[in-house]
Amino acid sequence: MTTPAPTDQAPASQGDWLRLDQQICFSLHAASRAFNGVYRVVLKDLGITYPQYLVMLALWEHGDLPVKKLGEHLRLDSGTLSPLLKRLEAAGLVRRERSARDERSVEVRLTEQGVALRERAVQVPRRITASTGFDIEEIRELRTRLDQLTSMLDAAALTETPGCE
Amino acid sequence: MTTPAPTDQAPASQGDWLRLDQQICFSLHAASRAFNGVYRVVLKDLGITYPQYLVMLALWEHGDLPVKKLGEHLRLDSGTLSPLLKRLEAAGLVRRERSARDERSVEVRLTEQGVALRERAVQVPRRITASTGFDIEEIRELRTRLDQLTSMLDAAALTETPGCE
DNA sequence: CACAATTAAATTGCGCACAACTAAATGGCG
DNA sequence: CGCCATTTAGTTGTGCGCAATTTAATTGTG
Numbered sequence: 001m002t003t004p005a006p007t008d009q010a011p012a013s014q015g016d017w018l019r020l021d022q023q024i025c026f027s028l029h030a031a032s033r034a035f036n037g038v039y040r041v042v043l044k045d046l047g048i049t050y051p052q053y054l055v056m057l058a059l060w061e062h063g064d065l066p067v068k069k070l071g072e073h074l075r076l077d078s079g080t081l082s083p084l085l086k087r088l089e090a091a092g093l094v095r096r097e098r099s100a101r102d103e104r105s106v107e108v109r110l111t112e113q114g115v116a117l118r119e120r121a122v123q124v125p126r127r128i129t130a131s132t133g134f135d136i137e138e139i140r141e142l143r144t145r146l147d148q149l150t151s152m153l154d155a156a157a158l159t160e161t162p163g164c165e
Numbered sequence: 166m167t168t169p170a171p172t173d174q175a176p177a178s179q180g181d182w183l184r185l186d187q188q189i190c191f192s193l194h195a196a197s198r199a200f201n202g203v204y205r206v207v208l209k210d211l212g213i214t215y216p217q218y219l220v221m222l223a224l225w226e227h228g229d230l231p232v233k234k235l236g237e238h239l240r241l242d243s244g245t246l247s248p249l250l251k252r253l254e255a256a257g258l259v260r261r262e263r264s265a266r267d268e269r270s271v272e273v274r275l276t277e278q279g280v281a282l283r284e285r286a287v288q289v290p291r292r293i294t295a296s297t298g299f300d301i302e303e304i305r306e307l308r309t310r311l312d313q314l315t316s317m318l319d320a321a322a323l324t325e326t327p328g329c330e
Numbered sequence: 331c332a333c334a335a336t337t338a339a340a341t342t343g344c345g346c347a348c349a350a351c352t353a354a355a356t357g358g359c360g
Numbered sequence: 361c362g363c364c365a366t367t368t369a370g371t372t373g374t375g376c377g378c379a380a381t382t383t384a385a386t387t388g389t390g
Contacts, residue, residue: 156296
């Protein structure tokens with residue numbers, strides 16, 4: 001009775017909506033995990049995880065950064081970064097040092113090993129890109145779409161926050 | 166063409182590659198988390214998480230399912246599903262029953278409460294869709310792209326498995 | 331100067347994802 | 361029939377993501 005049974009090109013019953021929705025949210029969820037899986041394989045050589053790789057990319061690009069700035073680049077908070085950075089430190093790739101100027105702040109610095117790892121990481125993008133089967137242009141387009149989606153969703157999360165309606 | 170460097174303008178140094186890579190993988194990572202964040206807000210009313218919502222969608226659409234089938238629909242293994250289903254059971258939304266026919270299998274069944282929750286869930290897709298700011302067609306296109314990406318990555322993960330290169 | 335508000339990290343707690351392993355039931359094959 | 365490989369769930373351990381809280385340093389204000 002409440003069961004869907006779409007009448008031809010019917011005006012989307014409630015059941016249809018739930019099915020459509022599953023496809024949308026599920027697709028992104030699955031894609032993200034699939035991507036993660038390929039990175040896991042490729043990064044195994046380097047001995048780091050995918051989120052750790054993102055941190056290293058940020059450091060290679062911008063140089064030493066305080067945890068705060070790192071979090072802004074990656075959209076991650078200290079709850080996620082603190083333990084992750086400890087693991088990178090244990091692996092000998094970074095050091096964490098309290099800033100002398102502002103004792104609240106912790107500077108994340110690449111060690112020599114961390115800098116050296118970059119040489120072995122340069123092969124990663126090509127392997128990943130090859131895995132997608134997409135060409136540069138397709139990837140660029142998808143990225144643009146996703147960034148657009150992210151900024152929309154971030155904005156929506158603010159207005160949707162409980163108590164703000 | 167081992168190196169698909171766009172020689173026409175930017176020579177794409179190794180640094181450029183890493184920067185590009187950061188943008189690509191980061192975009193997907195960020196989009197996935199942003200999506201998750203909006204779902205977290207919207208699903209708070211229903212008292213379930215995003216992955217739990219995916220399980221409920223599968224059950225609403227296909228009816229009772231063994232854990233195995235559920236995992237195939239969602240691409241999740243028992244390591245993820247077992248504790249998740251326990252929480253759904255504790256919330257009174259599903260029951261888990263050993264199949265009489267095959268004692269290895271566990272049937273996941275919707276409770277009355279689980280069925281009833283569907284009525285309150287039908288509003289979710291519209292709220293999510295509104296949050297994206299995309300129209301139906303844009304979403305469909307993005308979904309297609311993501312599904313394509315996922316199947317490519319899944320295939321690649323198999324051939325990239327350690328020991329296969 | 332004293333004191334409240336703000337800021338930066340870290341910590342705690344919960345849930346998800348996944349690899350690796352265990353336990354139990356089933357099916358096949360000699 | 362008896363034994364072994366396979367199948368299905370569950371368990372364990374590690375790491376990520378995030379909300380909420382805590383601690384310490386800094387800033388702002390009277």
